Amino acid sequence: MRFPLKLLARVLALIWAGWWLVFFVVESWATHTPVTMAMPWVGLGVLFAVLALVPWRWSLTGGILLAVVGVAAAVMYAVWSPPQLPVASRVLTTLLFGTPPLGAGILFAMDQHR
Numbered sequence: 001m002r003f004p005l006k007l008l009a010r011v012l013a014l015i016w017a018g019w020w021l022v023f024f025v026v027e028s029w030a031t032h033t034p035v036t037m038a039m040p041w042v043g044l045g046v047l048f049a050v051l052a053l054v055p056w057r058w059s060l061t062g063g064i065l066l067a068v069v070g071v072a073a074a075v076m077y078a079v080w081s082p083p084q085l086p087v088a089s090r091v092l093t094t095l096l097f098g099t100p101p102l103g104a105g106i107l108f109a110m111d112q113h114r
Contacts, residue, residue, distance in 0.1 A: 009107035010056065013066060016100035017052035021045030051101070055108045063108025066101040074098025 024045040028038035051069055055062025078094045085093075 005107045005111035006059065009063070009104045009111065010052075012100055012107065013052035013055065013104035016104065017045070017048040020048050048101075052104075055104075059108045060112040063105040063112065065105070066108065067105030070098045070100070070102030070105060073101065 021042075022045075024038075024041040027033075028041060048069075051062070051065055053062075054065055074094050074097055077097045078090070081090045081093065
C-alpha cells in the first residue's frame with residue numbers, strides 16, 4: 001500500500017489556510033479593526049483557502065501554485081515584517097507563512113508524478 005501523499009497534502013494545505021483565515025478574522029474582531037481595514041486581511045485568508053482547494057481538482061497546477069505562494073509569502077513576510085520583532089519571532093512567523101503551502105505543493109506534485 002502506498003503512502004497517501006495527496007491526503008497528507010490536502011490536510012496540510014487546509015490546516016494552513018484555515019489557520020490563517022481564522023487568525024485574520026479573529027484578530028480583526030478582537031482588536032475592533034474597522035471593516036475597511038480588516039477586509040484585505042480577511043480577503044487574504046479567503047485567497048489562502050481557495051489556493052488550498054485548487055489542487056483538489058488540478059493536483060499539479062494547484063501544487064505549483066501552493067509552492068509559489070509558500071515561497072512568496074515567506075519572502076514577503078521576511079522583507080516586510082516589523083523591524084522591532086525579535087529575530088526568533090521573525091523566523092518562526094516566516095516559517096509559519098511559507099513552509100506549509102510549500103510542503104503541501106511539493107506533496108501534490110510528488111503525488112501527481114507517481
